[in-house]
Ligand SMILES: NC(=O)c1ccc[n+]([C@@H]2O[C@H](COP(=O)([O-])OP(=O)(O)OC[C@H]3O[C@@H](n4cnc5c(N)ncnc54)[C@H](O)[C@@H]3O)[C@@H](O)[C@H]2O)c1
């Protein structure tokens with residue numbers, strides 16, 4: 207967990223509340239709908255976060271804390287029946303040390319000597335759903351799902367269709383005995399079932415029902431109202447415990463499991479006992495190594511205290527027994543083939559490469575694509591379509607490629623052609639960045655809504671009554687695709703959208719018309735060019751004064767840009783742009799900086815963008831910047847700033863002087879009228895003194911400025 211814990215009670219209580227709601231929602235999706243939205247690892251991370259906050263703020267533990275609950279209360283169509291003994295969950299461990307702590311806790315609880323051995327059983331943790339089978343006088347009379355641990359769903363009819371489950375126990379068995387275990391679906395059966403469902407759907411022309419993983423398939427198949435559906439599903443059963451029992455056929459976990467086997471229940475082949483923590487961990491690794499070859503999905507190893515008298519004393523705390531622990535496996539990995547690399551375009555134009563994979567089950571979920579983060583990652587992994595790759599799902603829901611398993615040069619290298627797949631514009635990146643962005647901001651379908659919303663926003667065109675929601679609606683209805691379209695909207699079009707919409711339409715058109723003349727800086731800012739925020743837009747506007755002058759400069763720059771591009775071909779060509787110092791130098795003045803220069807040229811070099819701007823210029827007129835000059839004692843004079851100014855930047859000082867009608871020069875000569883010096887002023891100040899030029903400090907300059915206000 208990387209996020210720091212909340213520091214105040216208020217924050218902690220708020221987060222616990224949010225977690226309870228979120229985890230509750232996922233419990234419902236997982237346990238009742240068999241349709242989880244997040245991975246188990248992501249779910250476990252939420253639970254751990256909840257537990258960590260509860261440990262830091264024990265007074266805030268909620269009555270409905272997810273840490274106290276088992277599963278989810280059943281809500282479906284099946285009859286709800288109370289359990290004779292609660293069906294619990296298990297505490298989780300992820301690291302080896304946690305297993306040692308588990309045994310230490312048991313020793314402390316039972317007040318055992320430190321060297322007293324605590325024998326544990328170890329067995330795979332099957333990814334299915336638990337089920338309790340009640341036998342009375344050796345006959346199966348009821349089967350219940352776990353539900354919320356107190357109340358389960360009656361699935362007796364369904365369970366009778368499962369071949370692994372005996373209907374009747376042989377010979378002399380206790381009068382009452384509840385066998386508990388997992389109903390699961392084998393991996394191969396799961397794949398076949400999904401294929402069958404797809405084929406059936408294709409025949410009837412319906413949308414196929416596909417299960418995300420074997421666990422969901424098992425749960426969805428068992429919890430059917432119509433047991434004949436269950437009968438057609440390849441469900442299996444593994445016994446691992448018991449509930450109410452009038453007598454027990456042994457005094458250890460292992461001897462009871464052996465009896466269950468003798469009665470005809472399948473139990474895990476990899477079941478074993480361990481005398482020490484080290485032995486338990488050895489079993490864990492053995493089971494982990496066997497994992498991929500097991501016919502069913504498992505997500506960890508379950509340890510239980512072998513002695514039943516100790517289990518009895520240890521009892522249950524909250525949602526789980528003190529005598530059991532689920533030691534989960536780390537993120538699962540799997541091999542598959544990289545079919546293709548696609549590029550997704552985000553709402554702000556960022557391009558993300560996505561790996562299309564041959565479907566593979568990783569950690570119980572079918573994975574068909576993985577993120578590659580960015581193009582550097584593709585280079586780092588050296589992956590090419592056709593390669594075998596190692597895929598992993600970690601705490602994150604999005605799977606990732608961790609390694610390329612195909613030797614060098616087996617397939618042609620992946621080449622990114624630096625164009626946006628959504629609009630065909632050039633994609634560019636800055637030297638300091640790894641992310642490529644589409645430069646077709648105004649025309650790129652992936653970015654349009656975002657750009658249009660920006661265009662009408664408060665600091666841009668600021669059109670009264672035209673916000674994001676309306677712009678989105680106009681876009682979806684095909685009324686507005688580019689900024690210029692806003693100015694082509696008609697009252698008739700708008701009025702037709704609302705009942706009695708005349709007045710509204712009239713007002714909106716008037717508000718739009720009122721913005722047909724806007725200050726140049728707003729116009730520039732509204733275009734949504736990267737790095738051109740409000741301040742930079744204002745700087746650019748001040749420097750170029752008119753749209754015409756700015757346009758002329760850009761035309762020149764773009765012409766030069768195209769002329770300096772080597773002829774088509776290698777991808778590098780397209781970003782020569784950002785290395786072209788000469789070009790950038792043309793606009794990299796007045797503190798505008800190379801990043802802004804690159805962004806501007808990149809934008810202007812794109813024909814679609816130019817067309818969109820010309821189209822807009824037929825509708826609106828950007829107003830020239832009028833430099834207001836105030837009369838002051840320095841009007842018409844030449845001033846020089848030197849040294850380090852304390853209260854303002856050099857740029858601001860220069861702007862101040864210009865606003866007062868002064869000319870700012872960089873060097874001191876006989877023509878200089880005034881030198882303003884800051885700290886550590888050197889040769890210029892000396893020269894001024896030598897030439898007899900008047901020199902004042904920053905504070906005195908401040909007085910001149912204030913006097914002119
Ligand atoms: N992805 C999601 O949205 C989501 C939501 C809820 C739960 N989950 C998953 O379910 C887990 C929580 O469910 P849970 O309460 O069932 O806990 P759990 O799955 O971590 O462990 C308890 C269960 O393990 C099962 N089990 C399997 N093999 C066993 C064995 N050999 N011995 C004893 N029990 C065995 C039993 O059914 C028992 O109830 C989470 O950790 C997460 O993995 C995921």
Ligand SMILES: [Zn+2]
Nearest residue numbers: 626629644650
């Ligand atoms: Zn694009």
